Amino acid sequence: MLSPVKTADSERVVPLPKNLLDVLRQHQAAQLADKERAGASWQEHGMVFTTGVGTLIEPRNLKRHFDRLCRQAGSTTYGTRAPRCSTTRA
Secondary structure, eight states: OOOOOSSGGGOOOOOOOHHHHHHHHHHHHHHHHHHHHHGGGOOOOOOSSOOTTSOOOOHHHHHHHHHHHHHHTTEEEOSSSSOOOEEOOO
């Protein structure tokens, strides 16, 4: 559920490192391509991370995907409430 901040003082500007801005710009370009492919099926919500048709990502689906990535990476811990994916390297 999205809602406005409680007070104007609650709003924050978060500084981002340049390399993260570059990655987010690449993601934005990919999302615009998704939007073009989806055509009339696209549902605009103004979110940075969405499904291929612009809808909000369901938390359970995100966790399932994250757990799969952790297993593929050989993670020693996954499936916990905290989104940690640590790998052991020799």
